[in-house]
Amino acid sequence: MTGKLQYDLQYDALGISTQKEDAEKIFGEKLVSDFPFAFCIIKRDPLSPGLVYTLKMDGSGSKPVYRYIYYLETGDASILEGDAFDGLGMAAGDAGASGLLFHIVFADTIDINGFNVDKALIMCQLEKGFAKLRSLYDRFGILNDFSGGETADLPVQINSNVLNLAVMARGKEEEVIKGEIQDGDEIFGLASNGQAVWEDEENSGIQANGLTLAGNVLLHSEYAFQYPYLCHPKKMYQGRYKVVDTAEELDGLTVGKAILSPTRQWPIVFKLIIDKLKASNSLHFLHGMTMNTGGGGTKLLRLGEHIHYCKRMPTPPGIFQLIRKEGKVQWREMFEDFNCGIGVDVIGSPEGGILEKALEEVSADTNIKCYCLGKCTKSNKKKNTLSLETPYGDFRWWKK
Numbered sequence: 001m002t003g004k005l006q007y008d009l010q011y012d013a014l015g016i017s018t019q020k021e022d023a024e025k026i027f028g029e030k031l032v033s034d035f036p037f038a039f040c041i042i043k044r045d046p047l048s049p050g051l052v053y054t055l056k057m058d059g060s061g062s063k064p065v066y067r068y069i070y071y072l073e074t075g076d077a078s079i080l081e082g083d084a085f086d087g088l089g090m091a092a093g094d095a096g097a098s099g100l101l102f103h104i105v106f107a108d109t110i111d112i113n114g115f116n117v118d119k120a121l122i123m124c125q126l127e128k129g130f131a132k133l134r135s136l137y138d139r140f141g142i143l144n145d146f147s148g149g150e151t152a153d154l155p156v157q158i159n160s161n162v163l164n165l166a167v168m169a170r171g172k173e174e175e176v177i178k179g180e181i182q183d184g185d186e187i188f189g190l191a192s193n194g195q196a197v198w199e200d201e202e203n204s205g206i207q208a209n210g211l212t213l214a215g216n217v218l219l220h221s222e223y224a225f226q227y228p229y230l231c232h233p234k235k236m237y238q239g240r241y242k243v244v245d246t247a248e249e250l251d252g253l254t255v256g257k258a259i260l261s262p263t264r265q266w267p268i269v270f271k272l273i274i275d276k277l278k279a280s281n282s283l284h285f286l287h288g289m290t291m292n293t294g295g296g297g298t299k300l301l302r303l304g305e306h307i308h309y310c311k312r313m314p315t316p317p318g319i320f321q322l323i324r325k326e327g328k329v330q331w332r333e334m335f336e337d338f339n340c341g342i343g344v345d346v347i348g349s350p351e352g353g354i355l356e357k358a359l360e361e362v363s364a365d366t367n368i369k370c371y372c373l374g375k376c377t378k379s380n381k382k383k384n385t386l387s388l389e390t391p392y393g394d395f396r397w398w399k400k
Contacts, residue, residue: 035178037178037179037181037288038178038179038303039094039098039177039288040094042098044173051171051173052172053100053170053171054100056091057091057165057166058165058293059086059087059090059208060086060163060208061208061212062212063082063211064080065160065215066215066243066256067080067260068117068122069230069243069256073242073244074256077121080125081125081128081132082262083126083129084128084133085129085262086262086263089208089262089263089265090208090291091165091166091167092106092167092267093266095167095267096270096289098179099177099289100169100171100176101142101171102143103145103171104137104145104267105146105147105168106144106147106165107148107165108130108164109150109162109165110149110152110161110163111161111162112151112152112153112154112162113153113154113229114153116230119153126163133265136198140268142268175278177286179304181307182349184350184375184376185349186350188370189311189342189345189373190269190342190368191205191342192205192206192292194367197366199264202251203261204250204258204259204261205317205320205339206259206339207261207264207293207343209294209296209338210337213329213337214259216235216237217238217239217323217326218241218255218322219239220241220242221240239326241255243259249321259319266343268366269344269362273286273362277354282354282355285349286348286355287348288304288345295336296338297340298386298388298397300386301397301398301399302384304384306379308378308385309384309386309387311374311387311388312373312389313340313341313342313388313390314391315341315391316341317341323338331390331393332393374389381398383398384398385397385398
């Protein structure tokens with residue numbers, strides 16, 4: 001792979017911003033939260049004193065394109081259900097990281113080109129996915145309602161289909177995880193890979209960020225010519241893997257299944273953590289949680305102020321090793337573009353080991369591995385800073 005090609009495969013060259021700098025610059029000053037250090041924007045409900053809410057919008061990113069390629073290659077339509085899991089997991093995850101799990105209401109928007117993809121099939125599989133999610137959330141005591149949505153036929157604007165979800169989440173003000181990080185707080189991480197107790201198969205851990213880069217470097221170049229409407233004309237697939245191929249790094253998963261592993265339903269995990277702490281009157285030991293999507297290992301920079309985070313990352317799971325190798329991506333970029341195996345960070349007081357014990361119990365209950373990653377210290381810097389220690393070098397970031 002030439003140096004020029006290597007550069008072209010980097011995320012910014014693909015037209016993607018991991019930190020959403022442009023949106024932050026344009027809209028940031030207008031987005032005022034009643035809890036400025038929390039993980040997402042939260043408002044007090046003017047009609048219900050004591051309650052707060054957030055409205056989150058997110059989606060499944062590039063995954064619908066890759067899922068449709070997988071379906072065309074294998075005939076397995078069930079893979080299309082995963083877009084529902086990615087969409088809700090991404091949108092509800094941010095709200096859950098702030099503790100808003102009392103009640104969630106969600107609606108979807110589907111933009112679709114019915115000439116290029118099977119509209120009825122996609123919508124049918126999404127409905128199946130949403131039905132499974134509603135049942136799953138009910139099982140774990142999360143009150144949820146699906147309020148419909150909008151399906152837009154856009155044969156001129158898009159080539160395939162796009163799924164986004166809006167989630168309105170409410171909670172009690174006293175239970176908001178405010179993101180007020182303290183000097184001496186410990187950082188824990190929960191794995192994005194493995195198989196949680198409610199998951200039907202092994203999860204690669206990729207979630208729903210970095211997929212544009214992942215698809216570009218892994219998916220076989222033939223797909224660009226076989227399915228031109230599922231490929232950017234100037235940024236074609238440059239990989240060497242068909243979706244049914246395996247790779248040594250993936251421990252038995254096919255490349256297609258590894259790329260398309262659905263986002264873990266972190267709101268369930270957040271609720272289990274919160275319920276565990278509330279049962280022992282210890283919720284005050286939990287100071288912040290993140291969902292490590294865009295920004296990857298640097299996501300916790302948005303919590304608190306004047307904090308230096310020192311975080312030690314374990315060896316990333318195989319899917320990230322494969323992406324790095326095939327794309328010749330620098331490890332610094334990998335840890336910013338992808339979660340690299342740590343799906344969420346949990347930050348709080350080390351006092352009495354109470355938070356750590358609660359996390360160990362949730363880890364055992366869910367079959368999701370828990371890591372002790374590091375500590376937080378107060379800093380005299382104007383903005384939060386992060387030192388990331390990894391098996392491939394140490395890197396530093398600061399809040400932009």
